[in-house]
Amino acid sequence: MRKPLLLLLILLMINLTACDAASAALTQTPSPSAPTAAPVTETAKPTDTPSPTSTPTATPTITPIPTIQLLLFNDDELKAQVDRLAAKFMNQSHNSGLSIALAIRNPQIDQLQVMFLNYGLTGNEDKQPITSDTEYEIGSITKVFTGIMLAQAIEAGTVKLDDPIQNYLPDGIQAPTFKGIPIKIVDLATHRSGLPRDAQSDDPNDLYTYLDSIRLDYAPGSEYVYSNYGYELLGDILARQAGKDYGELEFDSVSKPLGLMDTTMSLSADQQSRLARGHQYDDSPADYFPQSGAMGPAGYLHSTLNDMARFLVANMRPNSTPLSPELKLAQTSAAQGRNPGTGAGLGWDLVRPDSPQARIWKSGVTPGFSSYISFLRDGSSGFVLLTNGQYIDNLASDMIQLLGE
Numbered sequence: 001m002r003k004p005l006l007l008l009l010i011l012l013m014i015n016l017t018a019c020d021a022a023s024a025a026l027t028q029t030p031s032p033s034a035p036t037a038a039p040v041t042e043t044a045k046p047t048d049t050p051s052p053t054s055t056p057t058a059t060p061t062i063t064p065i066p067t068i069q070l071l072l073f074n075d076d077e078l079k080a081q082v083d084r085l086a087a088k089f090m091n092q093s094h095n096s097g098l099s100i101a102l103a104i105r106n107p108q109i110d111q112l113q114v115m116f117l118n119y120g121l122t123g124n125e126d127k128q129p130i131t132s133d134t135e136y137e138i139g140s141i142t143k144v145f146t147g148i149m150l151a152q153a154i155e156a157g158t159v160k161l162d163d164p165i166q167n168y169l170p171d172g173i174q175a176p177t178f179k180g181i182p183i184k185i186v187d188l189a190t191h192r193s194g195l196p197r198d199a200q201s202d203d204p205n206d207l208y209t210y211l212d213s214i215r216l217d218y219a220p221g222s223e224y225v226y227s228n229y230g231y232e233l234l235g236d237i238l239a240r241q242a243g244k245d246y247g248e249l250e251f252d253s254v255s256k257p258l259g260l261m262d263t264t265m266s267l268s269a270d271q272q273s274r275l276a277r278g279h280q281y282d283d284s285p286a287d288y289f290p291q292s293g294a295m296g297p298a299g300y301l302h303s304t305l306n307d308m309a310r311f312l313v314a315n316m317r318p319n320s321t322p323l324s325p326e327l328k329l330a331q332t333s334a335a336q337g338r339n340p341g342t343g344a345g346l347g348w349d350l351v352r353p354d355s356p357q358a359r360i361w362k363s364g365v366t367p368g369f370s371s372y373i374s375f376l377r378d379g380s381s382g383f384v385l386l387t388n389g390q391y392i393d394n395l396a397s398d399m400i401q402l403l404g405e
Contacts, residue, residue, distance in 0.1 A: 278368015
């Protein structure tokens with residue numbers, strides 16, 4: 001009788017242990033509605049091969065993505081003013097749709113409050129209303145995301161701003177110099193490389209053969225000349241270092257940590273169904289930008305008003321995000337901007353760069369869309385504009401004046 005009883009006790013102990021393990025596993029699993037964080041990539045380290053008797057390594061707990069919570073507000077007077085500006089803009093531009101997000105700091109609670117406003121339709125041919133989940137091409141605002149990725153590489157110590165780009169090129173490719181002065185990483189990021197505005201091809205295979213053929217007309221770092229091609233090179237350098245393509249790296253390292261799940265280069269079927277129809281200057285339908293290609297780091301991202309409002313708040317309150325050092329570094333002026341009294345950050349443009357009231361901004365234009373994001377460094381106000389047409393700078397000027405930026 002002792003052996004069957006002993007065997008029964010052993011089986012009960014095994015079952016209880018398994019139940020405890022299952023219960024522990026359930027307490028570590030995020031709820032189905034919570035998105036999971038991107039895995040952290042660490043530098044590979046040599047490890048000893050475990051012996052057969054070694055204890056297995058525990059599975060790490062998955063942490064939910066820290067989605068930025070937006071505090072919404074209503075202000076009838078402010079809304080009426082914005083409504084008038086929006087109506088003026090749409091009447092003059094004949095754009096079919098427009099999305100606006102305002103972020104205003106409430107000094108009584110020291111919190112940013114956000115207002116969402118959407119106008120019109122997803123296309124002149126459509127009857128679908130614009131919503132905060134409508135996807136837009138955001139054009140050159142993509143460069144800000146590339147700049148934040150550069151800031152991450154700098155913080156990680158894998159890239160230095162003053163490094164010549166030659167250090168990061170594929171074997172056999174020679175970057176141009178001017179009288180021995182090399183192009184540096186900072187020159188790519190601040191549009192002072194001396195490289196042409198655009199490449200001759202969107203084929204990634206042509207990216208470096210084109211570089212090999214360029215001759216510079218002036219010293220890198222000496223003049224501001226806007227260059228999409230420079231950002232193509234910068235994004236490709238960062239992606240090759242990470243061993244990923246640009247779209248995957250951007251989503252994993254910027255969009256996902258900030259909870260911007262609709263901000264991506266390549267759209268899913270659901271996101272594609274929410275993509276507005278873009279229109280050219282004459283209001284005719286425009287061709288969409290590609291969802292992959294060499295120009296991706298310079299202008300191929302898509303986003304929604306919901307995501308761009310979160311991105312705005314993240315940059316206005318970087319300490320509330322997991323990317324605080326990187327966001328702050330990207331907003332820091334690294335060179336003089338296009339005009340006197342302006343600065344160039346890592347993707348951002350700055351007005352009054354040395355002032356606590358510096359205005360930090362970026363615009364984007366594609367064949368069918370235009371966009372604008374702006375905020376004050378002191379975190380008091382900011383706004384986002386997205387439209388499936390052109391002339392957004394006209395409305396941006398009115399918004400800057402309205403908010404006193």
